[in-house]
Amino acid sequence: MLLIEIVFKIAYYLLYFYMLCLIITGILSLVGANPSNPLVGFLNALTSPPCRFITRKFPKLIVRSQHGFYDLSPIVLILIVGCLMIIVQTVANHLGFYV
Template identity: 90%
Template structure:
């Protein structure tokens, strides 16, 4: 049972880390951070493949404005990761574990 608790906690915290990466990437894209920065490159490498997949499935998520284009796919991914975190937490609570 301890192995299940450890796996649930690792899963939950990995999802939490990924959500933070998505939030930071969204903020950095609005600010216009330098893509040659190693931290920005790492975050883009981590978050852009799922974002591209979401944009391919839902092309209306790229919104055009006067200043350029805004990609709303990180918001969709943040919501999806949040739902997965709730699911993992609910499973852990039903098994009697605290996540």
């Protein structure tokens, strides 16, 4: 029983970490951070593949504005990760584990 609880906690906190990475990447893209920075490169390598996949499947998520183009796929990915966190937490609670 203890191993299952640890698996749920690890899954929940990995999803939480990924959501934080998505939020930080979004903020850094608005600020215009230097892509040669190792932290920015790590965050881009972590978050870019799923965002590109979502953009390929739903090309209308790229919105044109006066200042250029905005990609809304990180927002969709944040919502998906948030839903997965809720699912993990709900399943763990129904099994009697605290996450």
